[in-house]
Amino acid sequence: MSSSGGRVTCLLDEARRVAIFGGTHGNEMSGVTLVQLWLKDGAEIRRKGLETQAFITNPRAVERRTRYVDTDLNRAFTPENLSAPGGHNLPYEVQRAQEINRMFGPKGTSGAYDVIFDLHNTTSNMGCTLILESSKDHFNLQMINYIKKAISPASCPVLLNEHPHLKYATSRSVAKHPVGLEVGPQPQGVLRSNIFEAMRIILKHALDFIELFNGGTEFPPCSVEVFRVSERMDYPRDTNGNIVAMVHPDLQDCDWEPLNPGDPMFQTFDGKTIRYEGAGTVYPTFINEAAYYEKQQAFVTTRPEKLAASGVRRA
């Protein structure tokens, strides 16, 4: 396909089976609460021509109001884990990944769910972020284009976390079209009404798009701005691995804003500034995310890119 998007229209299968996952991280309360609400009454997520299933992915972590019990469920969907023998002796989240893969997958097969929305919160000031794992999923790109237009002038940045040679291990990676929602800032274990509503509205438009698509609406070629993950930046550490600096006040809460070479990045405990020394301007996000201290990650850098999406229509 040409970079302009060309005149190509892809004929795609209808997206009949759709799941909405909450509680993949048990202390991210917007998704947990919305899914619990929709399990009681699914009228809001019902659409013509769709089977929409709300689902709590990590119920034990939700019960304990913790991110996970044994291991991060959102990294557990590896081929090794999904085929591991051992049953009840496996870590809880590995058992859970196998169950979810049986219910909504199997991952990578024609029997898998068409779309999975996985609802997350972040402590970072990321707003309503949509996360994609592929730059070539034209169905998802068209859905994002639709959502962006629908919520305008509000914005929803798109984070592209694409590894051409790696298999994805996220909960949503079980689906043919995986979509992550990452809405913040919101502390872990806390519900904020503005964040809750923002997530709810994105879901509404996403489901509207799928209903239109299944109903035969053709979506013409378009382009979508995304931020491609570039580098994972750790906190400065001493020789024992202890953190010796914090995110600089000039960078804190400035997710999606440009960080230029020479700009302040960290501040040591005795007040010294550590500056960014990369080759060019980047756009940091997940800045000072609470859950990423254990992953040795202070923020990720991204670079903006325009992706061409071909037109799509139901086959």
Ligand SMILES: [Zn+2]
């Ligand atoms: Zn999460």
